[in-house]
Amino acid sequence: MIHLFRNSGFDIVLDVNSAAVHLVDEMTARVLRILLDRKDTYGSEELAEPELAREVAEELDQDPELIAEILGELSELTAVGRLFSKDPYEALVPKVMDNKTVVKALCLNIAHDCNLACRYCFAEEGEYHGRRGLMSAETGKKALDFLVRASGSRRNLEVDFFGGEPLLAFDAIKEIVAYGRELEKKHDKLFRFTMTTNGVLLNREVEEFANREMANVVLSLDGRKEVNDRMRPFRGGQGSYDLIVPKLQSMARARDGKQYYLRGTFTSQNLDFVKDIEHFYDLGFRELSMEPVVTDDPQFMITEDNIAQIKDEYDRLVQLMREKKDAGDPFRFFHFMIDLDGGPCVYKRMSGCGAGTEYLAVTPWGELYPCHQFVGQEEFLLGNVEDGITNDEVSRRFKSVNLYTKDACRSCFAKFCCGGGCMANAYQSSGRIDGDYEIGCELERKRVECAIALKAFGSEEG
């Protein structure tokens, strides 16, 4: 399977199965379009047939020698497995499925409570379809014990402090992290702690702690003041922007090269979200992420009708990134990052996000759920930190989903970049964890195209 697309003035070909990316000239793009109109795939000998060159040349009204030359190059790439390459991976599926599942990452919902009342919050202002509560240090420690037990020989373990707002339980966080450091030595593990915060409670002490202990800090802000304050008010209704922006800026500065992300959410109310990203940039942030909202609230949800506009915004974002880079002060956008020469192995790319298998969420009371977005939905309760996973049925269901079990993914050019999408989104839109969320897919495909196009710019300079 190949995908031919145009972005930012480039004609680009992605050979899906080999992940080879080719920049082609305009005539080659026209030739490929004719070929793809006829059928999906070609062999190298077939492409070298003089008869094919004659036919295509005639159709394009071009010099047959030129067309033969182009087809010759296409044939060469095909012969070395970088164009029209076959899918050799499906045979690996049983291997991926049979692997004994080890848990390597936990989302600790340390606080089911929040000091903000964001209007799209899937955690329902921290309540997660349930009651408010903070996790005790004791439960947190049990969660780490569980992780050490369930992780087998896996050495790198991840623990994210999430909420609600995790800093409402800062004292417990400190105790849990200290306990984790003890476990590391005892069991030869490495804990990578991270935290997602709305910034309200950031202060010098938290900064110092985070810089010492946290591999990544995700800071939430939605963009321009009016956008942020509409979506992220305090419980009393007043906006949060003025209070949190200086704190977030201070935290980002304090990271001093250590990883952080400033993360925003866009809704149908700010489809011009590149303005918000530009605002982040103007505030001094350089590591950015901006996500479509997950909600079924008709006031904010992204619909079919918004897609064209969002795609245009992503193109605008590519231009903005180019401009800033040319001006010598670039920024990164999480969803446009792609490593064409490295990046994850095919096993990771086909096994999806890991929710319910290698990644679990823990409630303040120690219950285990497949991921933070399933928390509180009783039918997905997996077990608890003391007894481990007891609901094998749910666990099996999550494990059985991979790139090759979803028809839409099989034929999707973005599959090895996407990995099969978000099961929580799929569940919300289709009622099945292996269902489709077509809007999410459309946007993911566009982001993949933009990410590749940015590399094309890079190659022109090099």
Added chain:
Amino acid sequence: MKHIKTLNDKTLNMTVKKGGCGECQTSCQSACKTSCTVGNQECENKKR
């Protein structure tokens, strides 16, 4: 080649042999928590 410029050297099939160790970060933990993209994750297998 005159008409085509290939942007990468490695291909995905090269990862079949040595991949799958599982030491890398879980996708959803890294920045967003509402979606999944694996293409932007880093491999942590030094032997690959």
